[in-house]
Amino acid sequence: MPATFRIARNPDAASRLPFLVRLPLPGPALVLRARETWPRTGSVYCYRADDAWPDAPDLVDEVTALVCERRGRAIDLVLDRGKENRSQFVFTTMKGREAIFWQTPKTVRGIRPSIRTPARRASRQGDLVIVADSRERYAYKFAAQQVTVERGALRAGDYAVQVDGVVVASVERKSVADLSKGLVDGSLNFRMMELAALPHAAVVVEGRYDDVLAAPHVAVGWLGDLLAQLQLRYASVPIVFAGSRKLAEEWTFRFLGAASAEAHGELMWGDPTAPA
Numbered sequence: 001m002p003a004t005f006r007i008a009r010n011p012d013a014a015s016r017l018p019f020l021v022r023l024p025l026p027g028p029a030l031v032l033r034a035r036e037t038w039p040r041t042g043s044v045y046c047y048r049a050d051d052a053w054p055d056a057p058d059l060v061d062e063v064t065a066l067v068c069e070r071r072g073r074a075i076d077l078v079l080d081r082g083k084e085n086r087s088q089f090v091f092t093t094m095k096g097r098e099a100i101f102w103q104t105p106k107t108v109r110g111i112r113p114s115i116r117t118p119a120r121r122a123s124r125q126g127d128l129v130i131v132a133d134s135r136e137r138y139a140y141k142f143a144a145q146q147v148t149v150e151r152g153a154l155r156a157g158d159y160a161v162q163v164d165g166v167v168v169a170s171v172e173r174k175s176v177a178d179l180s181k182g183l184v185d186g187s188l189n190f191r192m193m194e195l196a197a198l199p200h201a202a203v204v205v206e207g208r209y210d211d212v213l214a215a216p217h218v219a220v221g222w223l224g225d226l227l228a229q230l231q232l233r234y235a236s237v238p239i240v241f242a243g244s245r246k247l248a249e250e251w252t253f254r255f256l257g258a259a260s261a262e263a264h265g266e267l268m269w270g271d272p273t274a275p276a
Contacts, residue, residue, distance in 0.1 A: 005065040005079055007037050008057035019060065021046065021102075022053055023075060023089070024068050029053075030075070032100060037061060038084050044102040046089065067197040071233045076193040086190050108186035128257050131167075133158045140173070140249045147253060156194035157201060159252055161260040169200035169259030171252045175245075176207035180215045183226040192234040200259045202238045204252055206245040 003024035010018050010033060017033035031053045032046040037060055067078035075089040087104045128147045132139040133154040140159065142149055154160050157170030172191055174182070182188030188203075195201035205212075212223050231239055242248035 003065045003068055005061075005063055005068065005077065006057070006059060007034075007061040008054065008059050010052070011054050011058070012052075017045075017047055020049065020052060020054075020057070023077065024065050025070060025075070032089070032102075034102060039087060039102050039104045039107045040084075041107070043107050046100040046102050048098065048100065067193065069196075071193075074233075076196075078194060078197060086194065088190070088193070105187050105190045108189075128253075128260055129161065130253070130256055131160045131162060133160075136173075140252060142249065142253055145250075145253045147257075156191070156198060159256060161256045161263070163260075163263045167198060168263040169256055170195060170198055171201070171255060172203045173248065173252070174203055174205050176205060176211040176215070179203075179205050179207075179227075180212060180218075180223055183223050183230070184218065189230060189233075192230060192237050195237045196234045199263075200255075201236075202240060202255055204248045204255075205239065205241045206243075206248045207241065208243055209241045 005024060006022040008020045008022070010020050015033060017035050019034045019037055021032045021034045023030040023032070028050075031049050031051075033049045033052065034044055034046045036044045038044070064080040065077060066080050067076055069076050073091045075091075077087045077089065079085040084104075087102060090101045090103060092099050092101070128145075129150060130142060130147050131150050131152045131154060134151045135153075136158050139149070139151075154167070154170065156167075156172070158173045160167045160170040162168065172195060174188075179188065182191065192203070195203070212227065213221065215223055227239065240251060242251045
């Protein structure tokens with residue numbers, strides 16, 4: 001049965017936090033008091049109130065949750081709707097007391113500093129179809145591979161393979177500049193959150209790891225720390241440094257081909273010398 005995210009009015013009229021938010025975590029749900037019904041202009045302060053959900057709630061919002069999962073000191077939330085669908089609850093400590101902040105990619109960007117940054121078939125798949133996100137301006141063409149490219153709207157990632165219309169694997173493409181910016185402004189965290197909800201996903205970088213460490217305008221090693229923390233939180237989504245755009249395209253092709261073969265029950269360790 002799908003998990004449901006709910007928001008209700010707080011029946012405690014004396015509370016300065018007029019809403020109750022119910023997070024459908026695995027096991028017991030978590031109930032928080034909140035100042036707003038969504039982080040639109042800034043992070044929303046929340047307070048733990050596990051026993052406050054009323055028997056007959058005055059509901060303000062109710063929507064299916066595609067992802068509601070605790071990762072370290074945060075809870076990732078992805079809702080099944082087109083807008084206002086990605087957010088995160090961050091648990092921290094202020095003056096010795098627990099503090100919870102509800103944030104979105106937009107509100108995170110508003111509080112974090114920005115930076116300026118100047119022939120063989122895949123897994124023997126002969127009819128591989130790759131969906132390229134319609135928002136990709138300079139999409140891979142996979143011209144050197146045996147593949148059909150279709151354009152479509154993807155919820156997560158830039159390139160994907162589907163089975164019966166359902167995405168089974170997706171790859172997010174990043175230049176070194178895009179990766180660095182996403183680490184600093186926090187947007188990559190939300191991308192990884194969406195990718196982690198898929199059966200298979202990865203981020204491919206059109207550059208080298210040392211290019212990230214050499215990024216200007218930030219302290220040496222800081223981006224490396226952010227990258228390591230993000231990879232630990234979303235261990236199921238590898239971040240691959242392909243070295244160049246050409247090799248990133250090739251790696252994406254191989255990864256999606258292997259995922260398609262596995263989804264069709266065809267993945268096998270064949271003879272590498274066999275003809276394509």
